[in-house]
Amino acid sequence: MILRMTVEENGGYMSSSNRSSARLKALGALSLLAGAACGMAWALGTGPHGAMPLDEQQKLLDKVIGTSAINPPRGVDGLAWASIYIPADNAPNQERIALGRKLYFDVRLSKDGTVACATCHDISRGFTDRRSVSEGIRDQLGQRSAPTVMNAAMFQSMFWDGRAATLEDQAKLPVLNPVEMGHPDAASAMASINADPAYQGMFQKAYGRAPNYDDVGRAIASFERTLIFLDAPFDRYLSGDSRAISPAAQRGLELFNGKARCMSCHMINSSNPLGTDNLFHNIGVSARKQNFEQLAQKGLAAVQANGDEQALDKLAIETNLSELGRFLVSRQRQDIGAFKTEQLRNVGLTAPYMHDGTLRTLWDVMDHYNKGGETNAFLDGGIEPLNLTESEIDDVVAFLFTLTDKRFAEQNEAAFKEQQALAAKQRPFRDDALAHRETLPFEQRVMGAAGLK
Numbered sequence: 001m002i003l004r005m006t007v008e009e010n011g012g013y014m015s016s017s018n019r020s021s022a023r024l025k026a027l028g029a030l031s032l033l034a035g036a037a038c039g040m041a042w043a044l045g046t047g048p049h050g051a052m053p054l055d056e057q058q059k060l061l062d063k064v065i066g067t068s069a070i071n072p073p074r075g076v077d078g079l080a081w082a083s084i085y086i087p088a089d090n091a092p093n094q095e096r097i098a099l100g101r102k103l104y105f106d107v108r109l110s111k112d113g114t115v116a117c118a119t120c121h122d123i124s125r126g127f128t129d130r131r132s133v134s135e136g137i138r139d140q141l142g143q144r145s146a147p148t149v150m151n152a153a154m155f156q157s158m159f160w161d162g163r164a165a166t167l168e169d170q171a172k173l174p175v176l177n178p179v180e181m182g183h184p185d186a187a188s189a190m191a192s193i194n195a196d197p198a199y200q201g202m203f204q205k206a207y208g209r210a211p212n213y214d215d216v217g218r219a220i221a222s223f224e225r226t227l228i229f230l231d232a233p234f235d236r237y238l239s240g241d242s243r244a245i246s247p248a249a250q251r252g253l254e255l256f257n258g259k260a261r262c263m264s265c266h267m268i269n270s271s272n273p274l275g276t277d278n279l280f281h282n283i284g285v286s287a288r289k290q291n292f293e294q295l296a297q298k299g300l301a302a303v304q305a306n307g308d309e310q311a312l313d314k315l316a317i318e319t320n321l322s323e324l325g326r327f328l329v330s331r332q333r334q335d336i337g338a339f340k341t342e343q344l345r346n347v348g349l350t351a352p353y354m355h356d357g358t359l360r361t362l363w364d365v366m367d368h369y370n371k372g373g374e375t376n377a378f379l380d381g382g383i384e385p386l387n388l389t390e391s392e393i394d395d396v397v398a399f400l401f402t403l404t405d406k407r408f409a410e411q412n413e414a415a416f417k418e419q420q421a422l423a424a425k426q427r428p429f430r431d432d433a434l435a436h437r438e439t440l441p442f443e444q445r446v447m448g449a450a451g452l453k
């Protein structure tokens, strides 16, 4: 009961008006648990939009990040590390990182002063917001779920559809997006930033010039490149400690690389530590509710009218064309409904899952894959029914929970228990007939009975 309320509250599944009273109740319930495994870092946020208050987040960050020097973590090979892209004009140094950190936690970046990057990418919630879709200024909801910014530096492109090439480009978009931080233009954001006199000197020290919008993006990117969380039990296992993960998780890893076919998109090892191919696939998440053909026509018209970076950002965050995914960026047919293969690092902390946040637990994720996703004409060929048993599903889930950095081990444990309790009650995406091929997915669901003849 208590655990369920925690998930609902943190996950943003209730309307804004219900939220504060539910939060009070949940807080009351949680206080009974004082001293229990949840710990401070997994406590409920009491700041605006349900985030942990920003000063507490900063303290937590100090605890987990230690020095902010950029060094390869254990087990990550030099090649993978060297592949982190850093623009030539933005080599990291302490001044740039410190400026970026201040900006990351600063509500001045939002028009109404209630939202910082850290509101939606909350240190205490796996650097995301635990909502299905994000809530920005004036409680406006976007169309997509916030991914974690942990390790985002190692992605080859940013956002679920890869529409931003670098962290520098990415950071400038939410500030100007009407439903996220809502500054009408860069000048408005700079006026708000400049009202804090501390920034003058900090920008000078970092970039040798007066505050300007491009350097806001650069500084935040420098800070984000320090958010590397790749020291997990899985890494100890890889480097030879056979007891670092449970026997169930070891079986799960074998399934991940074999029968469950996860590795065809999520290969994970020391030279590819995030567990993503950095490509875009339609795995049938949004197909549940879309007529893709019609939507693609509309999407094409919209991007032909205006396909610049900010216009794309608005289509992705504010309109139902969002579900077209990579197609809006590439305009390629095969990218309809395709999204970036998400990293699997720290995945225990970042529920709910997928670009639309529709899957609440890793058991839901497994149910989705086990039945071959939602069939649609653009489904990736790598997605098909997996015929996994219940205990095999448990094993893969156990493995996925070994990918969380040890600095968040306590939260990971609490999240595992929350998800387990939730999954014991409901498995809304489970379909045994499809998973075990008693029903043929494509023929029957797409072609109807005629397809079987």
Ligand code: HEC
Pocket (backbone or CB within 6 Å): 104, 109, 115, 116, 117, 118, 119, 120, 121, 134, 135, 136, 137, 142, 144, 145, 146, 147, 148, 149, 152, 155, 157, 158, 159, 160, 161, 167, 170, 171, 172, 174, 175, 179, 180, 181, 220, 316, 317
């Ligand atoms: C209102 C909530 C919200 C705010 C505020 C916000 N973000 Fe995000 N962030 C999101 C969502 C939602 C996405 C995914 C959008 C998409 O893919 O279309 C995202 C994506 C990202 C990504 C891409 C990660 C990946 O895996 O591709 C990064 C990096 C990021 N945000 C950093 C920031 C920074 C830096 C700020 C502050 C300047 C910020 N965000 C402000 C919600 C938010």
Ligand code: HEC
Pocket (backbone or CB within 6 Å): 256, 260, 261, 262, 263, 264, 265, 266, 280, 281, 282, 283, 285, 286, 338, 339, 340, 341, 342, 343, 344, 347, 350, 352, 353, 354, 355, 356, 362, 365, 366, 369, 380, 382, 383, 396
């Ligand atoms: C054909 C490529 C492909 C295969 C195979 C695949 N995935 Fe994925 N995975 C993706 C893509 C693409 C996404 C994002 C999809 C979206 O949001 O629409 C994703 C998302 C996820 C997420 C959500 C992460 C988050 O933070 O939201 C998890 C967890 C995951 N995959 C685990 C697995 C597991 C476990 C398997 C094997 C059973 C698997 N995947 C097989 C491509 C794949």
